Amino acid sequence: MQTMREPTYFTLAALLDGPLHGYAITKRAETVSDGRVRLTAGTLYSALDRLLGQGLVEVDGEEVVDGRARRYYRLTSSGRRALEAEAARLADAAAVVVSRMSAAPEPAA
Amino acid sequence: MSAAERAYRLALRAYPADYRRERGPEILATLAEMQGGRPVPDAGELGGLVAAGMGERGRRVTGGDRAGMWAEGCALGALLLLLLAATASAYALSWDIWYGRLGMGWPIGDDAPPPLAAAGLARVLTATLLPLAAAFAICRGRRLVALAAPLAATALYLSGMVGFAGAVGYQTWTPGQSWLENAYRLGTATFLAAPAALLWVAGRSGARRAARRSLAWLALPAVLAVLHLAYWATTVTFWPLGALVLAWFLAGRWSPHLAVAAFGVAVPVLVFILPTALAAPEYEYAVAVASGAAVIALASLLSALAFAPDTELGRPPV
Numbered sequence: 495m496q497t498m499r500e501p502t503y504f505t506l507a508a509l510l511d512g513p514l515h516g517y518a519i520t521k522r523a524e525t526v527s528d529g530r531v532r533l534t535a536g537t538l539y540s541a542l543d544r545l546l547g548q549g550l551v552e553v554d555g556e557e558v559v560d561g562r563a564r565r566y567y568r569l570t571s572s573g574r575r576a577l578e579a580e581a582a583r584l585a586d587a588a589a590v591v592v593s594r595m596s597a598a599p600e601p602a603a
Numbered sequence: 604m605s606a607a608e609r610a611y612r613l614a615l616r617a618y619p620a621d622y623r624r625e626r627g628p629e630i631l632a633t634l635a636e637m638q639g640g641r642p643v644p645d646a647g648e649l650g651g652l653v654a655a656g657m658g659e660r661g662r663r664v665t666g667g668d669r670a671g672m673w674a675e676g677c678a679l680g681a682l683l684l685l686l687l688a689a690t691a692s693a694y695a696l697s698w699d700i701w702y703g704r705l706g707m708g709w710p711i712g713d714d715a716p717p718p719l720a721a722a723g724l725a726r727v728l729t730a731t732l733l734p735l736a737a738a739f740a741i742c743r744g745r746r747l748v749a750l751a752a753p754l755a756a757t758a759l760y761l762s763g764m765v766g767f768a769g770a771v772g773y774q775t776w777t778p779g780q781s782w783l784e785n786a787y788r789l790g791t792a793t794f795l796a797a798p799a800a801l802l803w804v805a806g807r808s809g810a811r812r813a814a815r816r817s818l819a820w821l822a823l824p825a826v827l828a829v830l831h832l833a834y835w836a837t838t839v840t841f842w843p844l845g846a847l848v849l850a851w852f853l854a855g856r857w858s859p860h861l862a863v864a865a866f867g868v869a870v871p872v873l874v875f876i877l878p879t880a881l882a883a884p885e886y887e888y889a890v891a892v893a894s895g896a897a898v899i900a901l902a903s904l905l906s907a908l909a910f911a912p913d914t915e916l917g918r919p920p921v
Contacts (some may be wrong), residue, residue, distance in 0.1 A: 535630050563632060
Protein backbone atom coordinates (compact mmCIF):
# COMPACT_ATOMS: atom_id res chain seq x y z
CA MET A 495 0.00 0.00 0.00
CA GLN A 496 1.32 3.42 -0.90
CA THR A 497 2.20 6.07 1.66
CA MET A 498 -0.80 7.88 3.10
CA ARG A 499 -0.89 11.63 2.71
CA GLU A 500 -1.01 13.76 5.82
CA PRO A 501 -4.56 15.17 5.37
CA THR A 502 -5.78 11.62 4.74
CA TYR A 503 -4.01 10.27 7.82
CA PHE A 504 -5.39 12.91 10.14
CA THR A 505 -8.87 12.69 8.65
CA LEU A 506 -8.89 8.99 9.56
CA ALA A 507 -7.30 9.70 12.93
CA ALA A 508 -10.04 12.24 13.70
CA LEU A 509 -12.68 9.54 13.16
CA LEU A 510 -11.10 7.02 15.58
CA ASP A 511 -13.35 8.04 18.48
CA GLY A 512 -16.60 7.91 16.55
CA PRO A 513 -18.56 9.47 13.70
CA LEU A 514 -18.11 13.20 13.01
CA HIS A 515 -19.38 15.71 10.46
CA GLY A 516 -17.16 17.83 8.19
CA TYR A 517 -16.49 20.77 10.48
CA ALA A 518 -15.93 18.53 13.52
CA ILE A 519 -13.37 16.49 11.55
CA THR A 520 -11.29 19.61 10.82
CA LYS A 521 -11.42 20.65 14.50
CA ARG A 522 -10.49 17.16 15.73
CA ALA A 523 -7.66 16.83 13.18
CA GLU A 524 -6.29 20.15 14.38
CA THR A 525 -6.46 19.02 18.02
CA VAL A 526 -4.88 15.60 17.58
CA SER A 527 -2.04 17.08 15.49
CA ASP A 528 -1.32 19.79 18.11
CA GLY A 529 -2.57 22.47 15.74
CA ARG A 530 -0.20 21.47 12.96
CA VAL A 531 -2.77 20.15 10.49
CA ARG A 532 -5.42 22.65 9.42
CA LEU A 533 -7.63 21.08 6.78
CA THR A 534 -9.34 23.44 4.37
CA ALA A 535 -12.80 22.43 3.21
CA GLY A 536 -11.37 21.67 -0.24
CA THR A 537 -8.69 19.35 1.16
CA LEU A 538 -11.11 17.70 3.58
CA TYR A 539 -13.70 16.81 0.94
CA SER A 540 -11.04 15.63 -1.54
CA ALA A 541 -9.73 13.30 1.18
CA LEU A 542 -13.26 12.15 2.12
CA ASP A 543 -14.12 11.45 -1.53
CA ARG A 544 -11.01 9.32 -1.89
CA LEU A 545 -11.62 7.49 1.40
CA LEU A 546 -15.28 6.84 0.55
CA GLY A 547 -14.16 5.48 -2.82
CA GLN A 548 -11.65 3.16 -1.16
CA GLY A 549 -14.18 2.01 1.42
CA LEU A 550 -12.07 3.26 4.33
CA VAL A 551 -14.83 5.63 5.46
CA GLU A 552 -18.62 5.49 5.12
CA VAL A 553 -21.53 7.84 5.63
CA ASP A 554 -23.03 7.38 9.10
CA GLY A 555 -26.14 9.51 8.73
CA GLU A 556 -27.48 13.00 8.21
CA GLU A 557 -29.19 15.60 10.34
CA VAL A 558 -30.32 19.16 9.82
CA VAL A 559 -28.90 21.82 12.14
CA ASP A 560 -29.84 25.52 11.69
CA GLY A 561 -31.36 24.70 8.32
CA ARG A 562 -28.14 23.19 7.03
CA ALA A 563 -27.62 19.52 6.23
CA ARG A 564 -24.83 17.80 8.15
CA ARG A 565 -23.45 14.49 6.99
CA TYR A 566 -21.63 12.29 9.47
CA TYR A 567 -18.76 9.99 8.51
CA ARG A 568 -17.42 6.95 10.30
CA LEU A 569 -14.37 4.72 10.00
CA THR A 570 -14.96 1.28 8.44
CA SER A 571 -13.08 -1.78 9.71
CA SER A 572 -10.75 -1.66 6.70
CA GLY A 573 -10.25 2.06 7.38
CA ARG A 574 -9.18 1.25 10.93
CA ARG A 575 -6.77 -1.42 9.64
CA ALA A 576 -5.27 0.98 7.07
CA LEU A 577 -4.79 3.62 9.77
CA GLU A 578 -3.15 1.10 12.11
CA ALA A 579 -0.82 -0.08 9.33
CA GLU A 580 0.20 3.49 8.53
CA ALA A 581 0.77 4.31 12.22
CA ALA A 582 2.95 1.19 12.57
CA ARG A 583 4.92 2.19 9.47
CA LEU A 584 5.50 5.67 10.87
CA ALA A 585 6.52 4.25 14.25
CA ASP A 586 9.02 1.92 12.55
CA ALA A 587 10.41 4.83 10.52
CA ALA A 588 10.79 6.89 13.71
CA ALA A 589 12.39 3.97 15.57
CA VAL A 590 15.17 3.73 12.96
CA VAL A 591 16.33 7.16 14.02
CA VAL A 592 15.35 7.30 17.68
CA SER A 593 17.07 4.02 18.61
CA ARG A 594 20.35 5.21 17.12
CA MET A 595 20.28 8.81 18.34
CA SER A 596 21.75 8.02 21.77
CA ALA A 597 24.48 5.79 20.31
CA ALA A 598 25.46 8.09 17.44
CA PRO A 599 28.27 10.55 18.16
CA GLU A 600 27.36 14.25 18.27
CA PRO A 601 28.40 15.94 15.00
CA ALA A 602 31.18 18.47 15.53
CA ALA A 603 29.75 21.98 15.67
CA MET B 604 -26.36 35.57 1.83
CA SER B 605 -23.18 36.94 3.37
CA ALA B 606 -20.24 38.25 1.33
CA ALA B 607 -18.17 35.30 2.53
CA GLU B 608 -20.75 32.77 1.33
CA ARG B 609 -21.00 34.53 -2.03
CA ALA B 610 -17.21 34.25 -2.43
CA TYR B 611 -17.24 30.58 -1.46
CA ARG B 612 -20.08 29.87 -3.89
CA LEU B 613 -18.05 31.52 -6.64
CA ALA B 614 -14.95 29.45 -5.77
CA LEU B 615 -17.10 26.29 -5.81
CA ARG B 616 -17.55 26.84 -9.53
CA ALA B 617 -14.06 25.38 -9.96
CA TYR B 618 -15.75 21.97 -9.39
CA PRO B 619 -17.64 20.16 -12.15
CA ALA B 620 -21.35 21.07 -12.13
CA ASP B 621 -22.70 17.67 -11.07
CA TYR B 622 -20.20 17.45 -8.22
CA ARG B 623 -21.30 20.91 -7.11
CA ARG B 624 -24.95 19.85 -7.10
CA GLU B 625 -24.15 16.70 -5.12
CA ARG B 626 -21.67 18.02 -2.55
CA GLY B 627 -21.95 21.82 -2.76
CA PRO B 628 -24.53 22.32 0.04
CA GLU B 629 -22.54 20.16 2.45
CA ILE B 630 -19.26 21.93 1.68
CA LEU B 631 -20.96 25.32 2.11
CA ALA B 632 -22.42 24.20 5.45
CA THR B 633 -18.95 23.17 6.66
CA LEU B 634 -17.52 26.48 5.45
CA ALA B 635 -20.27 28.38 7.26
CA GLU B 636 -19.34 26.63 10.51
CA MET B 637 -15.66 27.36 9.95
CA GLN B 638 -16.48 30.98 9.14
CA GLY B 639 -18.37 31.50 12.40
CA GLY B 640 -19.99 34.78 11.32
CA ARG B 641 -16.84 36.57 10.22
CA PRO B 642 -17.69 38.74 7.20
CA VAL B 643 -14.45 38.34 5.23
CA PRO B 644 -13.88 35.04 3.37
CA ASP B 645 -10.71 33.13 4.22
CA ALA B 646 -8.17 33.32 1.37
CA GLY B 647 -6.78 29.88 2.23
CA GLU B 648 -10.26 28.34 1.99
CA LEU B 649 -10.91 30.05 -1.36
CA GLY B 650 -7.59 28.78 -2.74
CA GLY B 651 -8.28 25.33 -1.31
CA LEU B 652 -11.67 25.16 -3.04
CA VAL B 653 -10.26 26.22 -6.42
CA ALA B 654 -7.36 23.75 -6.11
CA ALA B 655 -9.61 20.85 -5.08
CA GLY B 656 -12.16 21.74 -7.78
CA MET B 657 -9.52 21.77 -10.52
CA GLY B 658 -8.07 18.58 -9.10
CA GLU B 659 -11.50 16.95 -9.34
CA ARG B 660 -11.77 18.00 -13.00
CA GLY B 661 -8.29 16.63 -13.67
CA ARG B 662 -9.18 13.34 -11.94
CA ARG B 663 -12.18 12.92 -14.22
CA VAL B 664 -9.96 13.21 -17.27
CA THR B 665 -7.30 10.76 -16.09
CA GLY B 666 -9.13 8.57 -13.59
CA GLY B 667 -7.14 9.87 -10.63
CA ASP B 668 -3.84 8.61 -11.98
CA ARG B 669 -1.36 11.36 -11.16
CA ALA B 670 1.25 10.18 -13.68
CA GLY B 671 -1.50 10.09 -16.29
CA MET B 672 -2.50 13.62 -15.36
CA TRP B 673 1.01 14.92 -16.00
CA ALA B 674 1.27 12.96 -19.24
CA GLU B 675 -2.12 14.26 -20.37
CA GLY B 676 -1.13 17.84 -19.56
CA CYS B 677 2.17 17.54 -21.41
CA ALA B 678 0.62 15.93 -24.50
CA LEU B 679 -2.18 18.48 -24.59
CA GLY B 680 0.33 21.31 -24.24
CA ALA B 681 2.35 19.88 -27.13
CA LEU B 682 -0.80 19.59 -29.23
CA LEU B 683 -1.77 23.21 -28.61
CA LEU B 684 1.72 24.54 -29.36
CA LEU B 685 1.82 22.58 -32.63
CA LEU B 686 -1.59 23.91 -33.64
CA LEU B 687 -0.49 27.45 -32.85
CA ALA B 688 2.68 26.96 -34.94
CA ALA B 689 0.67 25.58 -37.87
CA THR B 690 -1.75 28.50 -37.62
CA ALA B 691 0.98 31.12 -37.67
CA SER B 692 2.54 29.57 -40.76
CA ALA B 693 -0.78 29.12 -42.53
CA TYR B 694 -1.56 32.73 -41.76
CA ALA B 695 1.59 33.87 -43.53
CA LEU B 696 0.66 31.63 -46.47
CA SER B 697 -2.69 33.40 -46.74
CA TRP B 698 -0.89 36.75 -46.99
CA ASP B 699 1.34 35.38 -49.70
CA ILE B 700 -1.68 34.28 -51.71
CA TRP B 701 -3.57 37.52 -51.09
CA TYR B 702 -0.76 39.68 -52.41
CA GLY B 703 0.31 37.24 -55.13
CA ARG B 704 3.69 37.44 -53.57
CA LEU B 705 4.59 33.79 -53.44
CA GLY B 706 8.23 33.50 -54.23
CA MET B 707 8.94 37.13 -53.43
CA GLY B 708 9.91 36.37 -49.90
CA TRP B 709 7.95 36.62 -46.69
CA PRO B 710 5.44 39.44 -46.56
CA ILE B 711 6.04 40.06 -42.90
CA GLY B 712 9.12 40.13 -40.78
CA ASP B 713 12.47 41.23 -42.02
CA ASP B 714 14.06 37.81 -42.36
CA ALA B 715 13.32 37.31 -46.06
CA PRO B 716 14.58 34.17 -47.78
CA PRO B 717 15.72 34.45 -51.43
CA PRO B 718 12.84 34.74 -53.96
CA LEU B 719 12.12 31.34 -55.49
CA ALA B 720 8.49 30.62 -56.37
CA ALA B 721 8.28 26.83 -56.11
CA ALA B 722 10.78 26.61 -53.28
CA GLY B 723 8.94 29.41 -51.47
CA LEU B 724 5.65 27.51 -51.67
CA ALA B 725 7.35 24.31 -50.55
CA ARG B 726 8.82 26.13 -47.56
CA VAL B 727 5.51 27.59 -46.42
CA LEU B 728 3.77 24.25 -46.89
CA THR B 729 6.48 22.50 -44.87
CA ALA B 730 6.18 25.06 -42.10
CA THR B 731 2.39 24.53 -42.02
CA LEU B 732 2.05 20.82 -42.62
CA LEU B 733 4.86 19.52 -40.42
CA PRO B 734 3.34 20.83 -37.15
CA LEU B 735 -0.12 19.82 -38.40
CA ALA B 736 1.10 16.26 -39.07
CA ALA B 737 2.51 16.08 -35.55
CA ALA B 738 -0.79 17.37 -34.12
CA PHE B 739 -2.67 14.69 -36.08
CA ALA B 740 -0.30 12.03 -34.72
CA ILE B 741 -0.97 13.18 -31.15
CA CYS B 742 -4.73 12.95 -31.72
CA ARG B 743 -4.26 9.37 -33.00
CA GLY B 744 -2.12 8.47 -29.98
CA ARG B 745 1.05 7.95 -32.03
CA ARG B 746 3.63 9.43 -29.73
CA LEU B 747 6.76 8.52 -31.69
CA VAL B 748 5.61 10.13 -34.96
CA ALA B 749 4.40 13.11 -32.97
CA LEU B 750 7.82 13.42 -31.37
CA ALA B 751 9.77 13.10 -34.63
CA ALA B 752 7.90 15.83 -36.54
CA PRO B 753 8.73 18.78 -34.25
CA LEU B 754 12.35 17.58 -34.06
CA ALA B 755 12.47 17.57 -37.87
CA ALA B 756 10.93 21.05 -37.91
CA THR B 757 13.55 22.31 -35.46
CA ALA B 758 16.35 20.80 -37.54
CA LEU B 759 14.97 22.37 -40.75
CA TYR B 760 14.67 25.72 -38.99
CA LEU B 761 18.19 25.65 -37.56
CA SER B 762 19.59 24.67 -40.98
CA GLY B 763 18.12 27.90 -42.35
CA MET B 764 16.21 26.07 -45.08
CA VAL B 765 12.69 26.75 -43.80
CA GLY B 766 11.41 29.78 -41.94
CA PHE B 767 8.85 29.10 -39.22
CA ALA B 768 6.40 31.24 -37.34
CA GLY B 769 6.53 30.89 -33.60
CA ALA B 770 5.40 33.04 -30.72
CA VAL B 771 7.09 36.13 -32.17
CA GLY B 772 6.15 36.01 -35.87
CA TYR B 773 8.07 34.74 -38.85
CA GLN B 774 11.73 34.04 -38.47
CA THR B 775 14.39 32.46 -40.61
CA TRP B 776 17.61 31.23 -39.11
CA THR B 777 20.62 32.71 -40.95
CA PRO B 778 23.36 30.08 -40.97
CA GLY B 779 26.05 32.58 -41.99
CA GLN B 780 25.55 34.57 -38.81
CA SER B 781 26.93 33.67 -35.44
CA TRP B 782 24.74 32.17 -32.70
CA LEU B 783 24.93 35.48 -30.90
CA GLU B 784 23.52 37.35 -33.91
CA ASN B 785 20.88 34.65 -34.30
CA ALA B 786 20.09 34.69 -30.58
CA TYR B 787 16.71 36.46 -30.85
CA ARG B 788 15.61 33.89 -33.44
CA LEU B 789 16.05 31.15 -30.83
CA GLY B 790 12.49 31.88 -29.63
CA THR B 791 11.10 30.11 -32.68
CA ALA B 792 13.55 27.21 -32.29
CA THR B 793 12.41 26.63 -28.71
CA PHE B 794 8.78 27.02 -29.82
CA LEU B 795 9.29 24.24 -32.36
CA ALA B 796 11.30 22.00 -30.04
CA ALA B 797 9.03 22.44 -26.98
CA PRO B 798 6.34 19.97 -28.19
CA ALA B 799 9.01 17.29 -28.64
CA ALA B 800 10.30 17.91 -25.12
CA LEU B 801 6.76 17.78 -23.71
CA LEU B 802 5.99 14.54 -25.54
CA TRP B 803 9.21 13.04 -24.27
CA VAL B 804 8.21 13.91 -20.71
CA ALA B 805 4.72 12.49 -21.36
CA GLY B 806 6.26 9.23 -22.58
CA ARG B 807 8.52 8.95 -19.55
CA SER B 808 5.87 9.71 -16.95
CA GLY B 809 4.85 6.08 -16.61
CA ALA B 810 1.34 6.78 -17.88
CA ARG B 811 -0.56 3.87 -19.28
CA ARG B 812 -0.91 4.74 -22.95
CA ALA B 813 -1.01 7.83 -25.09
CA ALA B 814 -4.64 8.95 -25.15
CA ARG B 815 -6.47 9.41 -28.44
CA ARG B 816 -8.17 12.73 -28.93
CA SER B 817 -10.98 14.09 -31.02
CA LEU B 818 -9.82 15.28 -34.43
CA ALA B 819 -11.96 18.35 -33.78
CA TRP B 820 -8.83 19.80 -32.20
CA LEU B 821 -7.40 20.15 -35.71
CA ALA B 822 -10.10 22.71 -36.48
CA LEU B 823 -8.52 25.12 -34.01
CA PRO B 824 -6.03 26.59 -36.56
CA ALA B 825 -8.91 27.43 -38.91
CA VAL B 826 -10.69 29.33 -36.14
CA LEU B 827 -7.49 31.15 -35.22
CA ALA B 828 -6.71 32.00 -38.85
CA VAL B 829 -10.17 33.50 -39.39
CA LEU B 830 -9.70 35.62 -36.28
CA HIS B 831 -6.32 36.78 -37.57
CA LEU B 832 -7.80 37.84 -40.90
CA ALA B 833 -10.72 39.51 -39.18
CA TYR B 834 -8.37 41.63 -37.14
CA TRP B 835 -6.15 42.16 -40.16
CA ALA B 836 -3.30 42.01 -37.78
CA THR B 837 0.20 40.68 -37.96
CA THR B 838 1.30 37.54 -36.21
CA VAL B 839 2.38 39.54 -33.18
CA THR B 840 -1.24 39.55 -31.97
CA PHE B 841 -0.97 35.81 -32.01
CA TRP B 842 -0.68 35.03 -28.31
CA PRO B 843 -3.55 37.18 -27.02
CA LEU B 844 -5.81 35.86 -29.79
CA GLY B 845 -4.65 32.33 -29.24
CA ALA B 846 -5.32 32.64 -25.53
CA LEU B 847 -8.81 34.02 -26.24
CA VAL B 848 -9.82 31.17 -28.52
CA LEU B 849 -8.20 28.68 -26.22
CA ALA B 850 -10.17 30.01 -23.26
CA TRP B 851 -13.40 29.72 -25.25
CA PHE B 852 -12.55 26.20 -26.38
CA LEU B 853 -11.65 25.00 -22.92
CA ALA B 854 -14.36 26.78 -20.97
CA GLY B 855 -16.97 25.30 -23.25
CA ARG B 856 -16.80 21.79 -24.50
CA TRP B 857 -13.54 20.71 -22.92
CA SER B 858 -13.94 22.23 -19.50
CA PRO B 859 -12.74 19.08 -17.70
CA HIS B 860 -9.45 19.51 -19.53
CA LEU B 861 -8.91 23.04 -18.24
CA ALA B 862 -6.53 22.18 -15.43
CA VAL B 863 -4.34 19.87 -17.47
CA ALA B 864 -4.31 22.05 -20.56
CA ALA B 865 -3.41 25.19 -18.64
CA PHE B 866 -0.50 23.31 -17.19
CA GLY B 867 0.52 21.96 -20.58
CA VAL B 868 0.62 25.41 -22.12
CA ALA B 869 2.12 27.21 -19.14
CA VAL B 870 5.19 25.00 -18.84
CA PRO B 871 6.61 25.45 -22.35
CA VAL B 872 5.75 29.13 -22.38
CA LEU B 873 7.39 29.90 -19.07
CA VAL B 874 10.37 27.60 -19.51
CA PHE B 875 11.19 27.73 -23.20
CA ILE B 876 9.53 30.59 -25.00
CA LEU B 877 9.13 33.60 -22.77
CA PRO B 878 12.84 34.18 -22.01
CA THR B 879 13.87 34.06 -25.67
CA ALA B 880 10.86 36.00 -26.89
CA LEU B 881 11.54 38.80 -24.43
CA ALA B 882 15.10 38.96 -25.71
CA ALA B 883 13.75 39.88 -29.19
CA PRO B 884 14.75 43.40 -30.17
CA GLU B 885 11.37 44.46 -31.59
CA TYR B 886 9.15 46.51 -29.31
CA GLU B 887 5.82 45.14 -30.56
CA TYR B 888 6.98 41.60 -29.99
CA ALA B 889 7.61 42.39 -26.36
CA VAL B 890 4.12 43.95 -26.01
CA ALA B 891 2.42 40.96 -27.62
CA VAL B 892 4.39 38.52 -25.54
CA ALA B 893 3.69 40.44 -22.34
CA SER B 894 -0.08 40.47 -22.92
CA GLY B 895 -0.06 36.81 -23.82
CA ALA B 896 2.08 36.07 -20.78
CA ALA B 897 -0.48 37.73 -18.50
CA VAL B 898 -3.14 35.24 -19.63
CA ILE B 899 -0.70 32.36 -19.42
CA ALA B 900 0.48 33.39 -15.96
CA LEU B 901 -3.12 33.10 -14.76
CA ALA B 902 -3.45 29.70 -16.39
CA SER B 903 -0.23 28.51 -14.78
CA LEU B 904 -1.37 29.78 -11.38
CA LEU B 905 -4.55 27.73 -11.66
CA SER B 906 -2.65 24.69 -12.84
CA ALA B 907 -0.04 25.05 -10.11
CA LEU B 908 -2.88 24.95 -7.59
CA ALA B 909 -4.43 21.94 -9.28
CA PHE B 910 -1.15 20.04 -9.42
CA ALA B 911 0.22 20.96 -6.00
CA PRO B 912 0.80 17.68 -4.20
CA ASP B 913 -0.76 17.25 -0.78
CA THR B 914 1.65 17.44 2.10
CA GLU B 915 3.48 14.15 2.45
CA LEU B 916 3.97 12.64 5.87
CA GLY B 917 7.44 12.96 7.22
CA ARG B 918 8.10 16.38 5.80
CA PRO B 919 9.39 18.59 8.63
CA PRO B 920 6.94 21.32 9.68
CA VAL B 921 8.07 24.76 8.53
